[in-house]
Amino acid sequence: MKTLRIALLLATALAAGPAMAADASNEITVWVDATRQPAVEVFQKAHPEIKVNMVVDDGSSGASGTFQTKIGLADQAGEGWPDVVFSTQNNDAAWAAKETNGVQAFAAALNKGILDQSFLDGFTPGALDPVTVDGNVYGLRNDLAPVLFWYNKPLLDQFGYDIPKTWEDYQALGDKLAKDHPGYFLGSIGDSFEGPYIYYWSGQAPIFQVKDDEFVSNVDDPNAAKVTALLDHMLKNGTVTQESVFSAPFAAKADHLVAIPGPAWYSGAIFQNPSSVNAKPGTWGAAPPLYWEKGDKVTGNVGGGVWYASSHTQNPDAVKTFLEFVITNDETAGTGGLPAYQAAAAKWLDKQASAGFYVGDFKNAVSTAASTVWDGWAYPNFSPETAWAKVITPALAAGKSISDVAADWQKEMQNEAQVVGYTVN
Amino acid sequence: MTIDTEIPARPARGGRLAGRTGHAEAAQSRIAWLFVGPYTLFLLAFGLLPLIYTIYLAFTKRGAFAGISNFLKVFKDYRFLPAVEHVGLYLAVWLVSLVVLVVLLAVIVHAIGVRWLSTTVRFVFYIPGAVAGASSVMLWLFVLDPTVSPVAFILHGLGLNSFVEAVQADRLPVVLAVIAFWTGAGGWIVVMYGALNNISREVIEAARIDGAGPIRIAWSIQIPLLRKWISYMVILSFAGGTQLFVEPRVLAQASRGVVSQDYSLNQLAFLYAFKQSDFNGSAAISLMLLIVALVLSVAFVFRGGLFERN
Numbered sequence A: 001m002k003t004l005r006i007a008l009l010l011a012t013a014l015a016a017g018p019a020m021a022a023d024a025s026n027e028i029t030v031w032v033d034a035t036r037q038p039a040v041e042v043f044q045k046a047h048p049e050i051k052v053n054m055v056v057d058d059g060s061s062g063a064s065g066t067f068q069t070k071i072g073l074a075d076q077a078g079e080g081w082p083d084v085v086f087s088t089q090n091n092d093a094a095w096a097a098k099e100t101n102g103v104q105a106f107a108a109a110l111n112k113g114i115l116d117q118s119f120l121d122g123f124t125p126g127a128l129d130p131v132t133v134d135g136n137v138y139g140l141r142n143d144l145a146p147v148l149f150w151y152n153k154p155l156l157d158q159f160g161y162d163i164p165k166t167w168e169d170y171q172a173l174g175d176k177l178a179k180d181h182p183g184y185f186l187g188s189i190g191d192s193f194e195g196p197y198i199y200y201w202s203g204q205a206p207i208f209q210v211k212d213d214e215f216v217s218n219v220d221d222p223n224a225a226k227v228t229a230l231l232d233h234m235l236k237n238g239t240v241t242q243e244s245v246f247s248a249p250f251a252a253k254a255d256h257l258v259a260i261p262g263p264a265w266y267s268g269a270i271f272q273n274p275s276s277v278n279a280k281p282g283t284w285g286a287a288p289p290l291y292w293e294k295g296d297k298v299t300g301n302v303g304g305g306v307w308y309a310s311s312h313t314q315n316p317d318a319v320k321t322f323l324e325f326v327i328t329n330d331e332t333a334g335t336g337g338l339p340a341y342q343a344a345a346a347k348w349l350d351k352q353a354s355a356g357f358y359v360g361d362f363k364n365a366v367s368t369a370a371s372t373v374w375d376g377w378a379y380p381n382f383s384p385e386t387a388w389a390k391v392i393t394p395a396l397a398a399g400k401s402i403s404d405v406a407a408d409w410q411k412e413m414q415n416e417a418q419v420v421g422y423t424v425n
Numbered sequence B: 001m002t003i004d005t006e007i008p009a010r011p012a013r014g015g016r017l018a019g020r021t022g023h024a025e026a027a028q029s030r031i032a033w034l035f036v037g038p039y040t041l042f043l044l045a046f047g048l049l050p051l052i053y054t055i056y057l058a059f060t061k062r063g064a065f066a067g068i069s070n071f072l073k074v075f076k077d078y079r080f081l082p083a084v085e086h087v088g089l090y091l092a093v094w095l096v097s098l099v100v101l102v103v104l105l106a107v108i109v110h111a112i113g114v115r116w117l118s119t120t121v122r123f124v125f126y127i128p129g130a131v132a133g134a135s136s137v138m139l140w141l142f143v144l145d146p147t148v149s150p151v152a153f154i155l156h157g158l159g160l161n162s163f164v165e166a167v168q169a170d171r172l173p174v175v176l177a178v179i180a181f182w183t184g185a186g187g188w189i190v191v192m193y194g195a196l197n198n199i200s201r202e203v204i205e206a207a208r209i210d211g212a213g214p215i216r217i218a219w220s221i222q223i224p225l226l227r228k229w230i231s232y233m234v235i236l237s238f239a240g241g242t243q244l245f246v247e248p249r250v251l252a253q254a255s256r257g258v259v260s261q262d263y264s265l266n267q268l269a270f271l272y273a274f275k276q277s278d279f280n281g282s283a284a285i286s287l288m289l290l291i292v293a294l295v296l297s298v299a300f301v302f303r304g305g306l307f308e309r310n
Helices: A002-022 A033-046 A067-079 A153-159 A167-180 A194-201 A222-236 A248-252 A265-272 A316-328 A343-355 A362-370 A383-397 A402-418 B024-058 B068-076 B081-110 B115-130 B133-144 B153-156 B168-197 B203-207 B215-226 B229-242 B244-256 B265-274 B279-302
Strands: A027-033 A051-057 A084-087 A146-153 A209-211 A212-217 A260-261 A284-287 A307-308
Touching: A027 A033, A027 A146, A027 A316, A033 A051, A033 A146, A067 A084, A067 A383, A067 B265, A084 A194, A084 A209, A084 A316, A146 A265, A146 A362, A194 A222, A194 A383, A212 A402, A222 A402, A260 A265, A260 A307, A284 A362, A307 A316, A307 A362, A316 A343, A343 A362, A383 A402, B024 B279, B068 B081, B068 B168, B068 B279, B081 B215, B081 B229, B081 B265, B115 B168, B133 B168, B133 B244, B168 B229, B203 B215, B215 B229, B229 B279, B244 B265, B265 B279
Parallel strands: A027 A051, A027 A084
Antiparallel strands: A084 A307, A146 A260, A146 A284, A209 A212
16 A cells, blocks of 8 residues: 555656646746756746746666656656656667657657757767667757776876776786785776676677667677676776775775776766765876777767757747757856767866866867767667666675676566567577 | 554444434444545545556556456566565565564563553554654665664674675565564554453453463463454555565665666566556556455455454
């Protein structure tokens, strides 16, 4: 009963919120996460003529599915859709661009009469790929999250090591570090996103691909096997940790972190975060992404949220004004991370460089990474993170290696793919 | 849940009242309607009408009759049988420990002669029940994490050195049962205590004179007389337990997916509705849960003599 009551409360609460959604008057309903709340407030100040009804939720972080859940309820009720939604995930177009149970697709095709093509052309090339379905653009990327190689300059200098350029260098550095300076480390797979996105995606491993309606995952591919071997090796010698980068134990040993591959948003979330690494200015830097010696110079990507407009909106002009504002305005673009809109990104990079927080050529590293995200990774309506958390994380905690359970991981991803309607061979 | 556990009033027509004028009876009957009325309305709005809608959804697909195809689809889902197994294991661990420990603790508390001690103990047992479901799980997140747990030494003693290890799939039935016991058992101990108070002192005295010790009295008199209350507890706990949702859902979020999002049947129903937009499959799972709970409840009602009058 308890569950039923909670579900009903939830349903009524959800139904009540957006019930005042847009009508012909100049009002729009916007769903955002807490991080994006200040951006909406900046917009409200700049555009008092548009009334914004803001609803704050979790932004579907950790693949929680809040966005889809709430739209599912609105579809079922036949009313209550918001006008604009922000999601921290970048695979929502997989369902939001499709008709569901006879209800029109929630996400509006932005290139069809809502936004000008010239505006859409201002995005960093490739930034809109995750939200492009059949040639139509269904969302706007808020920020880019390519994987870089972050390093601690004083520690590398003290130990006499060079910045690794390739994954092979990275593993060799791990061996030296484990031997000469045990306790120091080079990375983490304590969360469910690092393994799939930072290591397998950057390592060009074809384990999460979609071809037409077929989902393809191959953990036995040479690149995938190399990533698995690399991680197992470095887990064993202790240079890759199983502590979550957001955990207290990680923060406690952050002064032993020598380098770490990770997305652009580690800047704010890890290095400039007082309760994490809390780096001093001039100690940390970002280098271009690692690659395989005989492979392409590509990298992975970890999220980078998306703004969606509703196909049900009664107020497309206000929606257009809102989207163009949050994407391009200096205060709101990228919300602290690397903006996906080129003009805004250039300003952001200049600002970071002039602040001088990071050593080395930060701007070059970020630009290189942003333009080399490997396109062999798909954005279907499920995430590789759930299977990783379910299969790999517990196995590692129980003392097994990734190669022991890689096949199970692949099987779990294939099962999930079938459940949401992909074929698997 | 406390409202549901109210002991039904003694039969009004039992003897003395029967001779009175109809006036009192009419007044009582009006009051009875007043009490039952709102409950009935809520039962209709949030129980029976959704049930009818569920039945409709479970046997249709896009508005057309679909026979049992929704059920077949759910049966074939690779997550269905593991979820059944998870819920079954959890129920087994939880219900057995609930029956054994609640009865044992209630009898012991009832045997405490010192009034203030007995009251205090009952109060302490009851406190956790005052913490709402989701927030009690939040509290357990800290208890189960060896890096912050106040009882970390116990966890280390059990060989658990990280939160991930503490919530491994094979340990979850026990972990969830412990959480459920901690939140729910106190209320039941108080109910059992009340039921023990209803046992006539004369019967106990007679047994004592015949030479029965406390264990013998508990085994041969108190527990048999508690039978109805035990089956009542089992029915409600079973129905609640099959709907396991909040605990694994919160654990799934907190463990970043190590406790999977499809651990229990209700979670699977949730995923069907809101991840796959398949409300029909979701309704099929819900209906199966209802039928199982209903069949077992009926069995307990009749075997437990719940509606028999002494």
